[in-house]
Amino acid sequence: MSDIQIINTDSNNSLTTAIDNLDSNEDIREISAATSSTNLINWGTVSLAWENLSYSIKNRKIVENASGVVKPGECMAILGPSGAGKSTLLDLLAGRKDHKNVSGQIYLNGRPGQIKYVSTYVMQEDAIMEVLTVRENIQFAADLCFPASYSDAERRTRVQDIITEFGLDRVADSKIGSMFIRGVSGGEKRRASIATQVITLPKIIFLDEPTTGLDSAASYNVMKAILQMTQKHKLTVIASIHQPSTETYSLFDKLCILGRGRTLYLGGREEAIRYFENLGHKVPNNSNPADHFLDLINSDFLTDKADAEKYLSEFVNGFEGSEAYEVMKSEINNLIEKHKGDRDTRKISSKTTERYQQSFMRQTYILIIRCFKNALRNILLFWSRVILYVCLGLLMGTAWWKVGFHQTSIFERLTTLYFSIAFLSFMSTAGIPGFLEERYLFQRERANRFYSVGPYVLANTLVSIPFICIITISFACVMYPTVELHSGFDRVAIFTGILFLSLLAAESMVVLIASIFPQFISALCMAAFFNGFWMMSAGYIVRPPDIPAGWKWAHYMDYQKYAYEAIIYNDLSGLTFNCEKLSNETGGGIKQYNCYYGDKSGSSAQFSGEDVLRDLGYDSVKIWLWAIMLVVIMIVCRILFYIILRVRRAPS
Numbered sequence: 001m002s003d004i005q006i007i008n009t010d011s012n013n014s015l016t017t018a019i020d021n022l023d024s025n026e027d028i029r030e031i032s033a034a035t036s037s038t039n040l041i042n043w044g045t046v047s048l049a050w051e052n053l054s055y056s057i058k059n060r061k062i063v064e065n066a067s068g069v070v071k072p073g074e075c076m077a078i079l080g081p082s083g084a085g086k087s088t089l090l091d092l093l094a095g096r097k098d099h100k101n102v103s104g105q106i107y108l109n110g111r112p113g114q115i116k117y118v119s120t121y122v123m124q125e126d127a128i129m130e131v132l133t134v135r136e137n138i139q140f141a142a143d144l145c146f147p148a149s150y151s152d153a154e155r156r157t158r159v160q161d162i163i164t165e166f167g168l169d170r171v172a173d174s175k176i177g178s179m180f181i182r183g184v185s186g187g188e189k190r191r192a193s194i195a196t197q198v199i200t201l202p203k204i205i206f207l208d209e210p211t212t213g214l215d216s217a218a219s220y221n222v223m224k225a226i227l228q229m230t231q232k233h234k235l236t237v238i239a240s241i242h243q244p245s246t247e248t249y250s251l252f253d254k255l256c257i258l259g260r261g262r263t264l265y266l267g268g269r270e271e272a273i274r275y276f277e278n279l280g281h282k283v284p285n286n287s288n289p290a291d292h293f294l295d296l297i298n299s300d301f302l303t304d305k306a307d308a309e310k311y312l313s314e315f316v317n318g319f320e321g322s323e324a325y326e327v328m329k330s331e332i333n334n335l336i337e338k339h340k341g342d343r344d345t346r347k348i349s350s351k352t353t354e355r356y357q358q359s360f361m362r363q364t365y366i367l368i369i370r371c372f373k374n375a376l377r378n379i380l381l382f383w384s385r386v387i388l389y390v391c392l393g394l395l396m397g398t399a400w401w402k403v404g405f406h407q408t409s410i411f412e413r414l415t416t417l418y419f420s421i422a423f424l425s426f427m428s429t430a431g432i433p434g435f436l437e438e439r440y441l442f443q444r445e446r447a448n449r450f451y452s453v454g455p456y457v458l459a460n461t462l463v464s465i466p467f468i469c470i471i472t473i474s475f476a477c478v479m480y481p482t483v484e485l486h487s488g489f490d491r492v493a494i495f496t497g498i499l500f501l502s503l504l505a506a507e508s509m510v511v512l513i514a515s516i517f518p519q520f521i522s523a524l525c526m527a528a529f530f531n532g533f534w535m536m537s538a539g540y541i542v543r544p545p546d547i548p549a550g551w552k553w554a555h556y557m558d559y560q561k562y563a564y565e566a567i568i569y570n571d572l573s574g575l576t577f578n579c580e581k582l583s584n585e586t587g588g589g590i591k592q593y594n595c596y597y598g599d600k601s602g603s604s605a606q607f608s609g610e611d612v613l614r615d616l617g618y619d620s621v622k623i624w625l626w627a628i629m630l631v632v633i634m635i636v637c638r639i640l641f642y643i644i645l646r647v648r649r650a651p652s
Helices: 028-034 086-093 134-145 152-165 186-197 216-233 269-278 289-297 305-320 323-338 360-377 379-399 409-447 453-483 489-516 520-537 549-557 559-572 609-616 623-647
Strands: 048-057 060-070 075-079 102-108 119-122 204-208 236-240 254-259 262-268 576-578 580-585 591-594 606-608
Touching: 048 086, 048 323, 060 086, 060 236, 060 254, 060 262, 060 323, 075 086, 075 216, 075 289, 086 102, 086 204, 086 236, 086 254, 102 323, 119 186, 134 152, 134 186, 134 360, 152 186, 152 216, 186 216, 204 216, 216 236, 254 269, 254 289, 254 305, 262 269, 262 305, 262 323, 269 289, 305 323, 360 379, 360 409, 360 453, 379 409, 379 453, 409 453, 409 489, 409 520, 409 559, 453 489, 453 623, 489 520, 489 559, 489 623, 520 549, 520 559, 559 609, 559 623, 576 609, 606 609
Parallel strands: 075 236, 075 254, 119 204, 204 236
Antiparallel strands: 048 060, 048 102, 254 262, 576 606, 580 591
């Protein structure tokens, strides 16, 4: 099956070379090169046409021989029952499907072209930070998407313009809203989400069911805002839509009606009524034409597959022999013919060099500011954990209140220190919901070329540091003095620092797992499993000498091992513990003692913390080296996190 025709955009031409009108005879390579970024404001208009477009998986045709054209200023709706191929056709036109399974041609102004640099794809789920205001969300999008040559005043002006265009002035400074924050309505949230993705006025906009989950009034307002923007800026808009109301239906200029992947009609909205009437299927009075068409072509309830196929084939054959089909083919041919003499329209490689409007450092800076605001306001990310850790510190302080320096306190000290590392690390899973929400937004923005993976990973890492520091200090301030561990500022500082590094490593592991398993339940289960695994191999539940040889590798890879051993050494070294005094004495009146560690002859009343460390096998611990190991594990997890995001595409 032949690949869809596309064109390379490796050229480094400046945006200033972008032409004012794409209907001129400039080479399509210059067009693509001039727009290998998200700033398309100064572009001219773009017509989108497709011819004999097909897509199949395992010999099953999902879309078959689809053809059509949408011109600047037009808004086309893709209608069809569930499973008709609406979203698939939209993905094909947007270049979001594997070319190995695609055949046919897509034309930009009559010539093959790289569509992703002139378009934006808006998913049906809202991709927006709920704790930021409408204005802040749109402003951050503008800061990322507009060239560095744009002044702050120009960006703010454009942000205000699109707020007005989408009817969001009244709620511009209101937070979007979440389960903890009262915010804007569903329709306003949807309009704000779309506004952040079309801030650069891309010449082609694809919308996947933009009115899903909205009532008829909100759906109408969303589509009205899109239509007004389409007409004002001469954009080309294609939207898949499911059962639009009469009012929403009336906003579209064109219809593409699909049935099991085949085109049953493509043409003007008003002409569709006359077309189906000529086929003997008149739209009843006072009824919604869209509902009538969907009821008419829905063959899902025909029990005989042959009858269903025959029923749809009649519509397909009827359309291919109609005047509407001839008009569509004529429009496509006219676009191609107009540019027939243009030089070099041959197919070349699809590989492109992605370019972004902002430098790596500028992207990182903007994302740090946004991530910091999100973390500061989003209780799910860190603040819920601050509360949890403080409560846990109080529980530990009351359970192991002033453990003292009797030899029986050693077990309590070891348990307290292990609990501090293991369970605080385990509670890092509380940050999964907030991270998954942020990751979903990252996928959408990366797909629309707002920024690259590196700045996002760096910003995510840097922003987490101060909040994890707050979490660590909050816990240490409550737990350390109540348990009465080894006193001294240096000891407290080392304990807090090691715990901080341990939580950084745990956080890095959690975001890595959540990047591999994007669903909340699966991410939570896997994070819990790996935390439990590291708890088992840390050296407390099973002592290092007793760990089976086949699992030794896990012990040395375990970040909890290094944290646990470091804070044990920090607490026990330099301390002196009292042995248990026995009731009986020797004949000479010499007192006898039972010591768990150190000199066990019975004559010594005390032993040192070093004796305990030696007996446990931790006397060779070097705190600075163990701290470095925690940093290395954290960095490795972050690098793997980057690689996973780099190689994994956002779901279509």
